[in-house]
Amino acid sequence: MSLLTNVMDHSLDEGYAEAAARKRAEGAAGMPRTVRARLGLAAGLVLAALVVTVGAAQARIAAPTVAKERQELIDRIQRETAAADKLEGKVDKLRDDVSARQRAALRQDGGGDAADLVGILSGAVAVHGPGVKLVVDDAKEATTGGEGNPRETSGFSDTGRVRDRDMQRVVNGLWESGAEAIAINGQRLTALSAIRAAGDAILVDNRPLVPPYTVLAVGDGQRLSTRFQNSADGLYLHALQENYGIRTGISTESDLRLPAAPSVIVRTAQPSTEKGTS
Incomplete structure (x- = not known):
């Protein structure tokens, strides 16, 4: 009876029981190292793909904004350039008007030729x-x-x-x-x-x-x-x-x-009102 009882209670050999226990322990601790490495690599690749995908999506979202800002900057530069050209043209017209008035005033006093000569030598007029x-x-x-x-x-x-x-x-x-x-x-x-x-x-x-x-x-x-x-x-x-x-x-x-000089500014000299003596 004791033999039958022992066989019934210990039907699995102790070596099999030890192997089964070891497998359960490995299962509890994790997979084999090579399998874990492969899974880690796969996870890394998936993460990298996710990052690239998110970055591309963000770039597509930001692209219209960047293009809009760039176009706004180009438009602003063109507007400012046009405004500067317009002001420069206005300055040229005013300078020509001032020169014409100066020559007219000097002609009334008999100094028209001298005014033209002074304008040439000073660079104030185109030649x-x-x-x-x-x-x-x-x-x-x-x-x-x-x-x-x-x-x-x-x-x-x-x-x-x-x-x-x-x-x-x-x-x-x-x-x-x-x-x-x-x-x-x-x-x-x-x-x-x-x-x-x-x-x-x-x-x-x-x-x-x-x-x-x-x-x-x-x-x-x-x-x-x-x-x-x-x-x-x-x-x-x-x-x-x-x-x-x-x-x-x-x-x-x-x-x-x-061309005429862009600007000829006299800061110190004043016209003389004294007349020479002969």
């Missing part, structure tokens, strides 16, 4: 006539710095770039050679004009210019060209061409048109 066209450009392989045969001038190392001091000498040389009116890249020069540098840029009356620099000078074309090229400043420009590769070209023109 045209024969003269020379001088083009000055950087060397083909110009750089903003570096070593190798630099030209040192007051702290500047020139490696083939045209400097503000170069343009100053060119303009002064043209004035001394007989130029009656000068403009650089359409910027009319006056007695108050300044040619400066801002980094590697050249400024004329605080307006940046980009190469090539086209200098138009009204005067006796052939005489002006010859005198300039034979002057110290003309020879200086030729030396820049020979030694540093700066490109230059000069030609005589039958008719050059120079």
Whole structure:
């Protein structure tokens, strides 16, 4: 009886019971490591896909807003540009009106020709006539710095770039050679004009210019060209061409048109009421 009772109570071998217990323990603790790794990778991929999907959805939602803001900015720039152009046109009309009134007043006093001459020499009026066209450009392989045969001038190392001091000498040389009116890249020069540098840029009356620099000078074309090229400043420009590769070209023109200066403001001078004695 005891044997039958033992068989009934312990029908499963102890080794099977141990294996079953181990499997239950593994099931409770989790899946095998490889299976868990695969499931983790799958979960990561699903999460990444979800993030990309959400990002794409947000981008599609935000795209119209960004496009609208961009278009509004473009429209605003166009409106402001149109307003500035309109104001500039109004200023030009007022300047022409003032000049006409000045000439009319001076003609009544017998000084009409003097007013025209003053307007030309001061740059207050547009002019045209024969003269020379001088083009000055950087060397083909110009750089903003570096070593190798630099030209040192007051702290500047020139490696083939045209400097503000170069343009100053060119303009002064043209004035001394007989130029009656000068403009650089359409910027009319006056007695108050300044040619400066801002980094590697050249400024004329605080307006940046980009190469090539086209200098138009009204005067006796052939005489002006010859005198300039034979002057110290003309020879200086030729030396820049020979030694540093700066490109230059000069030609005589039958008719050059120079615009008026943007503004000629006199802050100190006053007209004299005294008459000279003879």
